[in-house]
Amino acid sequence: MSDTVMDKGFFAPKGGSKIMEWLFTTDHKRIGMLYLWAILIFFSVGVCLGLALRLELFAPGPTIMTQQAFNAIFTLHGVVMIFLVVIPSIPAAFGNIFLPLQLGAEDVAFPRLNMFSFWLYIVGGGIALTSLFTAGGAPDTGWTFYVPFSSISTTNVSVAVLGVFVLGFSSILTGLNFIVTIHRMRAEGMTWLRMPLFPWALYATAWIQVLATPILSITVLLIAIERLLGMGIFDPARGGDPLLYQHLFWIYSHPAVYIMILPAMGVISDIIPVFCRKPIFGYKTIIGSSLAIAFAGSLVWAHHMFVSGMSDTAVMVFSFLTFIVAVPSAVKVFNWLSTMYKGSIRPEPPLIFALGFIFLFAMGGITGLVLGSAGTDMHVHDTYFVVGHFHFVIFGGTGMGLFASMHYWFPKIYGRMYNKRIATWSAIIIIAGINGLYFPMYLLGLAGMPRRYYDYLPQYTDLHQLSTYGSWITAMGLVLMFWNLWHGRKHGRVVGKNPWGAATLEWTLPSPPPTHNFDEDPIVTHGPYHYDGLIPEEDAVNESEGDK
Amino acid sequence: MYPQIFSAAKDVDRAFLIILGFSVFILVVVTIAMLWFLWRYNVKRSPVAADIRGNFWAEVIWTVLPTIIVLGLFWTGWSSFKAMRTIPDGAMEVLVEGRMWSWKFTYANGKTSQELYAPVDTPLRLKLSSRDVIHSFYVPAMRVKWDLVPGMDTEVWIQSDTVGEYDIFCAEYCGLKHADMITLLKVLPAEDFQAWLDGSAETEGDEILRGLALMEEYGCFDCHTMDGTDDVAPPLNGIAGKERLIILPDGAKRTIKADSHYIKTSIMDPGAELVDGWDDEMPPYEGDLSDEDANVIVNYLLGKDESGKPFKALEHPGLHFAKVEGCLKCHTTDGTTTGRAPSFKGLYGSTITVRKDNKEKMLTADEEYIRQSIKHSTKWVAEGYVDSMPPYDDLNEETIEGLISFIKSLGGKD
Numbered sequence: 001m002s003d004t005v006m007d008k009g010f011f012a013p014k015g016g017s018k019i020m021e022w023l024f025t026t027d028h029k030r031i032g033m034l035y036l037w038a039i040l041i042f043f044s045v046g047v048c049l050g051l052a053l054r055l056e057l058f059a060p061g062p063t064i065m066t067q068q069a070f071n072a073i074f075t076l077h078g079v080v081m082i083f084l085v086v087i088p089s090i091p092a093a094f095g096n097i098f099l100p101l102q103l104g105a106e107d108v109a110f111p112r113l114n115m116f117s118f119w120l121y122i123v124g125g126g127i128a129l130t131s132l133f134t135a136g137g138a139p140d141t142g143w144t145f146y147v148p149f150s151s152i153s154t155t156n157v158s159v160a161v162l163g164v165f166v167l168g169f170s171s172i173l174t175g176l177n178f179i180v181t182i183h184r185m186r187a188e189g190m191t192w193l194r195m196p197l198f199p200w201a202l203y204a205t206a207w208i209q210v211l212a213t214p215i216l217s218i219t220v221l222l223i224a225i226e227r228l229l230g231m232g233i234f235d236p237a238r239g240g241d242p243l244l245y246q247h248l249f250w251i252y253s254h255p256a257v258y259i260m261i262l263p264a265m266g267v268i269s270d271i272i273p274v275f276c277r278k279p280i281f282g283y284k285t286i287i288g289s290s291l292a293i294a295f296a297g298s299l300v301w302a303h304h305m306f307v308s309g310m311s312d313t314a315v316m317v318f319s320f321l322t323f324i325v326a327v328p329s330a331v332k333v334f335n336w337l338s339t340m341y342k343g344s345i346r347p348e349p350p351l352i353f354a355l356g357f358i359f360l361f362a363m364g365g366i367t368g369l370v371l372g373s374a375g376t377d378m379h380v381h382d383t384y385f386v387v388g389h390f391h392f393v394i395f396g397g398t399g400m401g402l403f404a405s406m407h408y409w410f411p412k413i414y415g416r417m418y419n420k421r422i423a424t425w426s427a428i429i430i431i432a433g434i435n436g437l438y439f440p441m442y443l444l445g446l447a448g449m450p451r452r453y454y455d456y457l458p459q460y461t462d463l464h465q466l467s468t469y470g471s472w473i474t475a476m477g478l479v480l481m482f483w484n485l486w487h488g489r490k491h492g493r494v495v496g497k498n499p500w501g502a503a504t505l506e507w508t509l510p511s512p513p514p515t516h517n518f519d520e521d522p523i524v525t526h527g528p529y530h531y532d533g534l535i536p537e538e539d540a541v542n543e544s545e546g547d548k
Numbered sequence: 549m550y551p552q553i554f555s556a557a558k559d560v561d562r563a564f565l566i567i568l569g570f571s572v573f574i575l576v577v578v579t580i581a582m583l584w585f586l587w588r589y590n591v592k593r594s595p596v597a598a599d600i601r602g603n604f605w606a607e608v609i610w611t612v613l614p615t616i617i618v619l620g621l622f623w624t625g626w627s628s629f630k631a632m633r634t635i636p637d638g639a640m641e642v643l644v645e646g647r648m649w650s651w652k653f654t655y656a657n658g659k660t661s662q663e664l665y666a667p668v669d670t671p672l673r674l675k676l677s678s679r680d681v682i683h684s685f686y687v688p689a690m691r692v693k694w695d696l697v698p699g700m701d702t703e704v705w706i707q708s709d710t711v712g713e714y715d716i717f718c719a720e721y722c723g724l725k726h727a728d729m730i731t732l733l734k735v736l737p738a739e740d741f742q743a744w745l746d747g748s749a750e751t752e753g754d755e756i757l758r759g760l761a762l763m764e765e766y767g768c769f770d771c772h773t774m775d776g777t778d779d780v781a782p783p784l785n786g787i788a789g790k791e792r793l794i795i796l797p798d799g800a801k802r803t804i805k806a807d808s809h810y811i812k813t814s815i816m817d818p819g820a821e822l823v824d825g826w827d828d829e830m831p832p833y834e835g836d837l838s839d840e841d842a843n844v845i846v847n848y849l850l851g852k853d854e855s856g857k858p859f860k861a862l863e864h865p866g867l868h869f870a871k872v873e874g875c876l877k878c879h880t881t882d883g884t885t886t887g888r889a890p891s892f893k894g895l896y897g898s899t900i901t902v903r904k905d906n907k908e909k910m911l912t913a914d915e916e917y918i919r920q921s922i923k924h925s926t927k928w929v930a931e932g933y934v935d936s937m938p939p940y941d942d943l944n945e946e947t948i949e950g951l952i953s954f955i956k957s958l959g960g961k962d
Binding site: 375 | 589631
């Protein structure tokens with residue numbers, strides 16, 4: 001461990017109030033760091049809520065909380081995790097920090113708009129949390145806010161949906177900013193086909209954010225109008241249609257799943273070649289599949305509604321499209337595996353997290369086929385099977401993608417390295433824990449256990465207990481991982497510019513990168529996975545440690 | 549897998565096996581390949597990476613092949629769905645109503661129940677409707693699930709090939725007691741089902757009502773209670789078959805079982821077999837009460853009808869309606885409150901504060917108030933509660949009368 005005085009890069013104080021210079025910064029790296037910290041804080045809140053739910057479900061009947069509390073907590077867990085953690089996670093935090101760096105730009109296209117997006121995020125999150133403590137109490141509708149229940153619930157639904165409305169604008173503006181940045185700010189020689197896959201994934205994501213999020217905003221606005229002005233848009237008693245709400249909600253919320261997963265896929269596509277010392281297999285196919293997912297993913301929303309009472313023809317069409325969207329995801333997995341084939345693999349922690357992503361995402365993805373198939377969905381829809389499915393995809397997928405990003409870019413951000421052995425162990429514990437936590441849910445769902453149940457029949461007890469044990473293992477893995485990173489920030493071994501030997505532009509900068517990014521505008525002459533002449537600095541470290 | 553009793557769901561289970569089998573196969577192949585590459589191409593064994601940027605044909609194969617496979621899987625799933633959705637002609641119709649947080653099943657002859665009774669091997673067309681929010685009718689053993697959407701008519705069909713009892717769940721989150729919205733599907737042999745369907749709860753209810761009315765008429769409840777508490781006389785609920793230590797007029801003590809003879813004697817000539825510990829205060833009803841009426845009371849207390857067949861439950865017939873209509877999910881009968889609605893106990897005749905058009909008003913909970921509250925729940929909301937009860941303006945007169953009489957039987961701060 002070295003205490004050499006390091007160049008603090010963009011962390012260096014500018015003089016003046018430290019709080020003010022961070023809160024009102026327009027530096028994309030600082031904004032990204034603000035997002036990252038905020039997201040991690042909300043993430044720990046969401047994790048604690050999830051653990052409380054699992055504890056309540058440890059035994060049938062009341063265990064640690066009342067029925068109303070349970071309903072409010074699963075609603076809150078969903079709202080916090082989806083709107084405050086997963087949707088912004090990788091794009092807002094790592095996208096902000098590394099998109100301009102990977103493109104060779106000095107910042108995003110609209111730095112002040114970027115800061116405004118962050119503030120909308122904080123204000124929106126604040127409003128959503130305010131709904132807990134003000135009139136009526138915490139919303140108990142589930143994060144889906146299905147009408148007519150959300151119209152008649154006496155809890156504070158209006159305030160919560162206002163929070164979601166504001167958060168939506170944060171997402172739209174960030175997407176807009178990224179699209180313009182990618183179109184206009186690429187360095188000389190950075191052609192579209194020399195762009196790393198992470199910006200490509202952000203590009204596909206940004207289009208969904210810009211096109212789909214307004215529909216969410218309109219929908220929550222309609223809920224507010226229905227609740228506050230008493231207009232019957234969705235309420236059948238006043239001539240409205242509850243299914244209209246479900247369509248509008250899922251037209252956003254299904255593409256939102258791809259907002260969540262595409263950036264993680266981008267990160268994984270960037271990480272795997274680096275640690276295999278081999279160009280990505282099928283670069284153009286991966287780009288194509290990202291765009292195909294973004295496009296086809298916008299046409300499958302009603303697969304959440306197979307048993308809602310919509311027409312059987314609609315069920316057939318949406319089931320068909322759902323199966324089609326499975327193909328590009330599968331293609332990506334095959335390309336990642338082929339990248340490993342005949343590589344020279346360094347099993348560093350970011351790669352372990354990335355492979356964890358592939359395994360857990362596959363665990364979740366394949367059960368998507370069961371849910372997308374109309375006949376089988378009729379049985380497992382709205383059961384624990386679905387809960388297991390989306391937690392594997394979102395926590396196992398996006399979550400692991402986020403952790404992989406944190407371990408991959410950590411040395412770039414802090415100029416130090418965490419303890420790699422502990423990092424690898426934490427990855428393995430988390431992967432094991434996630435399986436223990438969510439695999440029993442598949443079995444519960446197949447046995448007919450409905451979701452959002454405070455209480456359950458005795459035949460489901462064993463599997464619920466297994467799942468709760470799994471939640472404890474997962475929590476231990478998370479604590480270990482975060483502690484290791486926290487410790488590494490200040491006390492880790494100092495590393496150079498390019499510890500992993502990566503070929504994208506951010507690794508040509510000092511760590512941490514300076515405020516103005518590049519001293520000279522970079523000129524790009526080759527693709528992002530061109531490793532000739534780049535030897536990972538970590539190789540020497542690993543070798544000397546191996547000698548010990 | 550979980551037991552399965554629905555012939556049309558055989559295809560669904562087959563689709564499960566095919567899709568899950570294929571999925572697990574892919575998962576295993578991907579995982580093994582990943583771990584094998586991780587070991588085989590570790591930097592120790594593979595110091596230099598090969599320069600492979602792609603392979604056109606490999607990519608064509610793993611795009612086209614999965615496409616064909618998933619289309620096959622789609623078709624498997626869709627055709628199994630189709631079978632579940634094609635309702636056979638002539639299926640027996642049952643109306644299924646969901647509301648927070650209970651079920652009501654209405655059969656062709658107008659009989660209602662809280663549990664779904666079905667004859668074995670007979671297709672049932674379930675016509676689904678909801679009174680308040682969206683619910684979902686789910687029978688895991690049938691692989692059947694369909695939403696009940698307010699303002700929309702949906703339907704689904706079931707048919708069981710096995711006699712037995714199976715869980716019915718609500719699968720669409722519907723508020724506070726969503727998890728309590730569960731009931732049973734009772735599949736009976738055809739003749740048992742018919743007997744159940746024909747066995748009219750009304751005649752049974754009539755006898756109970758008559759017994760109750762007679763006891764009220766003759767003032768039995770002035771001294772006896774029916775809830776186990778002592779008044780000036782011993783409580784009468786659950787008396788059938790109880791051992792009693794009685795004192796004969798000569799002072800001798802004897803233990804006997806409370807049978808019809810004993811109960812009748814106690815009514816007609818209470819002093820003849822006095823329960824130990826109580827004073828001989830009750831007047832003899834001999835001559836006052838006809839023999840026939842006495843028998844009705846005895847039968848009521850013993851929980852049997854005239855032919856000696858036991859009642860299904862010794863309860864007020866209105867309680868049946870209260871259960872079937874789901875009243876007891878929010879209203880209690882013991883004076884406690886769920887926080888969502890006032891208790892029925894002590895409601896009748898009490899003075900309560902209600903809000904009407906945002907104006908507070910005091911009134912006495914009389915028959916008319918109870919009737920209006922059932923039919924137009926939003927009109928008179930009791931102070932301290934929110935307007936969350938759906939209006940029940942479609943109940944027939946008999947049900948409403950039954951409910952009112954039931955609430956009256958629990959009421960009366962007089």
